[in-house]
Amino acid sequence: MVRGMAILLLMQFLGEVISRGLSIPIPGNVLGMGLLLAALGLGWVKVQWLQDAAELLLSHLALFFVPAGVGVMVYFDLIAVEWLPILVAMVVSTFVVMAVTGWVAKLLDRGRAKDVR
Amino acid sequence: MFDELLNSPLFGVGLTLGVYALAQKIYQRTGSVFFNPVALTIATLIAFLVLLRIPYETYALGGQYILFLLGPSVVALAVPLYTRRKEILARKAPILIGIAAGAVASVLSACGLAWLLGGSTEVILSLSPKSVTTPIAIGIVEKIGGLPPLTAALVVLTGCLGAICGPEFCRLIGIRDPAAMGLAVGTASHGIGTARMLEVDRLGGAVSGLAIGLNGMITALVLPFLILLFL
Numbered sequence: 001m002v003r004g005m006a007i008l009l010l011m012q013f014l015g016e017v018i019s020r021g022l023s024i025p026i027p028g029n030v031l032g033m034g035l036l037l038a039a040l041g042l043g044w045v046k047v048q049w050l051q052d053a054a055e056l057l058l059s060h061l062a063l064f065f066v067p068a069g070v071g072v073m074v075y076f077d078l079i080a081v082e083w084l085p086i087l088v089a090m091v092v093s094t095f096v097v098m099a100v101t102g103w104v105a106k107l108l109d110r111g112r113a114k115d116v117r
Numbered sequence: 118m119f120d121e122l123l124n125s126p127l128f129g130v131g132l133t134l135g136v137y138a139l140a141q142k143i144y145q146r147t148g149s150v151f152f153n154p155v156a157l158t159i160a161t162l163i164a165f166l167v168l169l170r171i172p173y174e175t176y177a178l179g180g181q182y183i184l185f186l187l188g189p190s191v192v193a194l195a196v197p198l199y200t201r202r203k204e205i206l207a208r209k210a211p212i213l214i215g216i217a218a219g220a221v222a223s224v225l226s227a228c229g230l231a232w233l234l235g236g237s238t239e240v241i242l243s244l245s246p247k248s249v250t251t252p253i254a255i256g257i258v259e260k261i262g263g264l265p266p267l268t269a270a271l272v273v274l275t276g277c278l279g280a281i282c283g284p285e286f287c288r289l290i291g292i293r294d295p296a297a298m299g300l301a302v303g304t305a306s307h308g309i310g311t312a313r314m315l316e317v318d319r320l321g322g323a324v325s326g327l328a329i330g331l332n333g334m335i336t337a338l339v340l341p342f343l344i345l346l347f348l
Contacts, residue, residue: 067177
């Protein structure tokens with residue numbers, strides 16, 4: 001558990017170093033995810049080392065977003081004025097994204113399945 | 118003495134964990150997606166803070182420690198991706214093109230609707246990366262000039278929406294394949310949607326996790342150009 005956590009934090013740290021050092025607009029934790037994937041692929045890190053720590057964090061992933069969500073209270077005044085564009089844009093766009101992504105993936109996946117046959 | 122305790126991290130951390138544990142219990146008991154644990158926790162915490170007139174900053178003294186764990190959690194998404202790599206690599210084209218289409222659709226539909234309904238430039242800009250995971254969205258908004266904390270909150274609300282109705286909406290419109298569903302939910306609603314997808318299907322959850330990173334990267338690259346359409 002401790003070894004897994006240390007590896008995760010180390011990868012995030014390396015990601016931060018790359019993100020800031022090269023001023024890439026991609027955050028350190030996403031780069032860290034890429035680095036860890038590469039380290040796993042190269043066999044430098046064994047997946048068993050990470051299992052417990054990753055399981056613990058991912059099973060509570062939603063919890064870690066709570067503080068940012070509570071932050072909405074700071075903007076109640078602005079939201080009260082522009083609630084209609086905010087609400088409609090957010091809700092409708094979320095469904096549009098799911099439909100577009102899902103349908104494009106499904107269509108292309110079907111095409112691939114036909115090629116195989 | 119009471120003020121001192123209120124202004125220690127103990128308050129924010131303890132309150133968040135307590136309410137979240139309770140929300141999970143309610144979610145399990147009712148089995149209803151409308152009692153999504155994150156959404157329920159956020160709503161309860163806001164009501165509590167507003168009623169007792171406790172400022173957000175006081176809560177955030179502890180909240181920041183919980184937010185800290187988001188970083189290593191995103192890194193940890195490499196684990197399900199690695200264990201499912203064969204299935205994912207076999208579908209790399211649908212996955213990549215699907216996410217890219219979703220990323221562009223997200224910016225255009227969110228900004229377009231907000232613009233049509235008379236949203237201010239500040240709000241349009243803050244909404245533009247709403248489907249992107251919080252850390253990337255904030256980085257993007259800082260660059261284009263919106264309100265980063267408003268973006269963080271809108272991103273989380275978008276995530277809650279995807280977690281509450283994502284899988285059900287996908288089934289409704291005929292997307293039943295777990296990989297395609299994970300892709301749709303992850304692209305639209307990042308980590309919170311992924312948390313729900315991990316409950317629904319492990320492969321779907323892994324693909325959803327991949328969509329968080331890829332959607333973030335694609336949006337960071339194309340959003341500054343797309344936004345020019347509305348300004």
